[in-house]
Amino acid sequence: MRIVDVCAFYAPRGGGVRTYVDRKLAAGAAYGHEIVVVAPGEEYRTEVRGEGARIEWIPAPRMPFDRTYRYFPDQESIHAALDRLKPDFVEASSPWRAAEAVASWRGSAPRALFMHADPLAAYAYRWFGPVASREAIDKGFDWFWRHLRRLDARYDLVVSPSRSLADRLAEGGLRQVVTNPLGIASGEFSPAHRDEGLRAELLRRCGLGSDATLLIGLGRHAPEKRWPMVVDACMAAGVERPVGLVLIGGGRDKAKVMRHVGGNPHVLLLAPVTDRPALARLLASGDALIHGCEAETFCLVAAEARASGLPVIAPDLGGAADHARDSGGEVYRAADASSAAQAVVRLIDRGVARLGAEARARAGGTRKLDAHFAELFASYEAIANGARVAA
Structure with a gap:
């Protein structure tokens, strides 16, 4: 399969998301898949990472509050990239604009939302936690939960990398959630x-x-x-x-x-x-x-x-x-x-x-990334095969 990852938070000097995506680029060929990452960058550019692995950079402005990262300027640029790449499966790696763009793309490929980020925990719970319970904060940010439920209804899969986040998403009304913990690269840490x-x-x-x-x-x-x-x-x-x-x-x-x-x-x-x-x-x-x-x-x-x-x-x-x-x-x-x-x-x-x-x-x-990718690609294959049979 050609798996296209629309990854809003991939950056040359990024943190954990960059490390993970780099590993996925390296791992795809071993499972018989082509991995293409669509990422916001300085200019249109193709960066080949190996056999069946590349990054397609799209021009994008820098984030005002963290200059390490850029953000996709509009949905049209993402739609154009997906139309050109003709993926067999699409993954969105952020629950914000990129996820909306992937959800609204008119292509027929199945799609997954990978929850690399937990915005409520990173921001709302941290900002308002000293003065309000999580239940009260969730009520105040019900607009975000409604947003996640709308995405959930338009995706074939929502992937959570931890049990705790999967539980919260399910409690918030999402129905497509599966837990697939990440892992570490084999042989590095010991x-x-x-x-x-x-x-x-x-x-x-x-x-x-x-x-x-x-x-x-x-x-x-x-x-x-x-x-x-x-x-x-x-x-x-x-x-x-x-x-x-x-x-x-x-x-x-x-x-x-x-x-x-x-x-x-x-x-x-x-x-x-x-x-x-x-x-x-x-x-x-x-x-x-x-x-x-x-x-x-x-x-x-x-x-x-x-x-x-x-x-x-x-x-x-x-x-x-x-x-x-x-x-x-x-x-x-x-x-x-x-x-x-x-x-x-x-x-x-x-x-x-x-x-x-x-x-x-x-x-x-300690869980290895090989186990994570084996589960992830197997789940994508099953969904894509089911979609082909249904068609």
Whole structure:
């Protein structure tokens, strides 16, 4: 099949969506499929990624609030691309304008909405959560739920990458939802990359000895990631137990994060690590991953940490919570620094060495992207074959 992914949030310097789509481009040929990604870019351009894999860039303006990303200017440009590409199956990777364009395209190919984003959790729940319950916020944003239900009625499939998001979508009235968790690339992350010398050096740079607990935070510096809250939690836990925090990442909130850390000697800020082997070594050398975002649909970072042999400390909502529970880690009340601090202390008191050994023993069972793609492409094939039979 020719599978066309209309991917609004694919960008050369993007985050988890870019990583995932790059993997899908590389994987399609092994399953006998051609993968074409339609993405907003600087100009019309075709970027060949390998046999049966390419990106078709469409000129698009930059987003005003995050210059890393662009947005499709209109539905007509997406319709024109789909008419030209003649897909056997279409996927939309954002529930906004691109999803509306794919839904309204007059072509006969079946289509799926892949929920890479959870806008309510990333924005509405975060903005209004301090003053209103989720039930009240959902009522206030009923227009968005109506929008999702309309999309659901026009798509053959809505793919959720986590159990928690699938449950919320079903509760919101969507009927086409299936859960297909993502996974990690085989062979990249492993406890075998653990380096006790690197661990000791990172703790030394945090002003601590090797008897302290080394927590790793990894991700974009963006408001929904809640790094200031994570810093506060680790410092509160550090009053009771020696804790060092290494934050790896960058982004539009970098200056805010730096100001919040201030001169704290127990927090080490590192620039984004693009060298995958170096990142795998860093992750495996920590004692646990700590995450602050309750809006993750899957949380690839947490999956990579599990594959590296780390327990995960995460909010009790969103995709990261699944990883925390499955890794033998800890969950805490979302957006609550005090609760997060208590989770850090609980994990330390349970025995970091023992939990690490158990997490390393389980690491090989972390779901791989191969399993995700096998399920995804099989579901697309079944729908496309059914559509051909019906025709």
